[in-house]
Amino acid sequence: MSHPHPELSAPPPLPTSGMRIVALGGLGEVGRNMTVLEHEGRLLVVDCGVLFPDDHQPGVDLILPDFDYISDRLDDIEAVVLTHGHEDHIGALPYLLRLRGDIPLLGSHLTLALVEAKLKEHRIKPVVTYVTEGDRRTVGGFDLEFLAVNHSIPDALAVAIRTDAGLILHTGDFKMDQLPLDGRVTDLRGFARLGEEGVDLFLTDSTNAEVPGFTMHEKDIYPALERVFEHADRRIIVACFASHVHRVQQVFDAAEEFGRKVAMVGRSMVRNMTIAEELGYLRVPQGILVDARKLADYPDDEQVLICTGSQGEPMAALSRMANRDHSIEVGAGDTVILASSLIPGNENAVFRVINGLMRLGANVVHRGNAKVHVSGHASAGELLYCYNIVRPTNVMPVHGEWRHLVANGALAQATGVAKDRVVLAENGVVVDLVDGVARIVGAVDCGYVYVDGSSVGATDEALLKDRRILRDEGFVTVIVPVDASRGKVASEPEILARGVAEEEDAFVKVRPVIVAAVEEAMGKGVMDSYQLQQVIRRAVGSYVGGKLRRRPMIIPVVIEV
Structure with a gap:
């Protein structure tokens, strides 16, 4: 809350x-x-x-x-x-x-x-x-x-x-x-x-x-779609919101005009457009719509795919195509149309998808270079x-x-x-x-x-903060065996680092610091494992922050021997 x-x-x-x-x-x-x-x-x-x-x-x-x-x-x-x-x-x-x-x-x-x-x-x-x-x-x-x-x-x-x-x-x-x-x-x-x-x-x-x-008319994007369809030599892939019935309608109309077959990719896209067609909100020209698995039976210059992923969503069809993690392989000469605006906060994700598609040789048409969205x-x-x-x-x-x-x-x-x-x-x-x-x-x-x-509701800001630290800074696990009866560290601490871009020997100098800090605390009567973990966390955090300029998550483990 x-x-x-x-x-x-x-x-x-x-x-x-x-x-x-x-x-x-x-x-x-x-x-x-x-x-x-x-x-x-x-x-x-x-x-x-x-x-x-x-x-x-x-x-x-x-x-x-x-x-x-x-x-x-x-x-x-x-x-x-x-x-x-x-x-x-x-x-x-x-x-x-x-x-x-x-x-x-x-x-x-x-x-x-x-x-x-x-x-x-x-x-x-x-x-x-x-x-x-x-x-x-x-x-x-x-x-x-x-x-x-x-x-x-x-x-x-x-x-x-x-x-x-x-x-x-x-x-x-x-x-x-x-x-x-x-x-x-x-x-x-x-x-x-x-x-x-x-x-x-x-x-x-x-x-x-x-x-x-005033906002442009929806119909004003059709001339831009016509130009893309007229000059595209291979497949056309259109990404838009799975609920944008009017945009999908214009793609169907352009496909009919230029003699192309259309397949829809993405569960939400297929579900929503099926509902829209059944209720009469979407007019699908006779013989235009084909199953995505059969689209490959037609020449490249007769194919149109309509898919989700216009906002760079990682698991959406277009993002997976850009990452070569989809059954549909985007190649040189394909044209991809991002027929949507950028929702605030999604800019970087969308640009990553655009760059990935262009790296594969695709021509990417988006709101920044054509009037393909209203x-x-x-x-x-x-x-x-x-x-x-x-x-x-x-x-x-x-x-x-x-x-x-x-x-x-x-x-x-x-x-x-x-x-x-x-x-x-x-x-x-x-x-x-x-x-x-x-x-x-x-x-x-x-x-x-x-x-x-x-x-x-179980996830809170503290958990998300931990995830951000793990993502951005990595983590360091420090295992320290202690002999409580003698008030000493039983053997050299073991340090395991993940996601920290440093050589293993970068942590060599912190081991004696850990030993000194733990033994000093035990000498003052601190024997509780949790309190010793806090001592280790402070010692390692101070060293890593000062020497490596990093703030990874530190996971101390105290083992009594």
């Missing part, structure tokens, strides 16, 4: 007429989106996603929201509302539903289809309610209205939440593509109607708040447009790093929202909406919960 703001105390009781908003993830980070709303003792959860680990969290598979705030109030949860089907909004649902399996889930058809497929792997059968834009549902004291928004996955929704405390509009992730591939535009008329009604608190996507102007988030111009339409009383930027939240708050102020009505909060900070005013009233414990193999 960690407290986000030591200067903030625990929140006071929520006034009867008020609404409480607590983000358990998604603020100050891109991912792990989860917001809890409370009114009249009942809870509504908006999204429940995961965050993917970075280099500072070795060995971690996923990072979950901290459920501790609601763990003793699970029966108070009316429902979980899902804005769309990306992992950073639905990925933590299996772990929440392990705590209470019958929490109702509300979402669009594609979103819930992706959720049900995920939960099936965890042997959880959810209670679901399908909604579409224009629908209204009442759960407990929450009156929910769903509005269409455009994003990089079909069927995304914003949600308006009406209670006696006021009207909240949560955009989810969105942009304002006026020429979307599926013809489903963001419902600005609905936003305006809610603005006329009076939006008391506007929770807005902040991811692109620093980007000026963001799914609203840029500053679109956010300004929304603020002017909605005219909210209070604004709370969500979904983004701190710089994104600040930039989004500044945009709100530029359109006339009072500075003291722009609430910049982080995970765990408690915001109350009372009598039309939103303000910070306290904070609750809210930390990272790590999924590490089969364990959930």
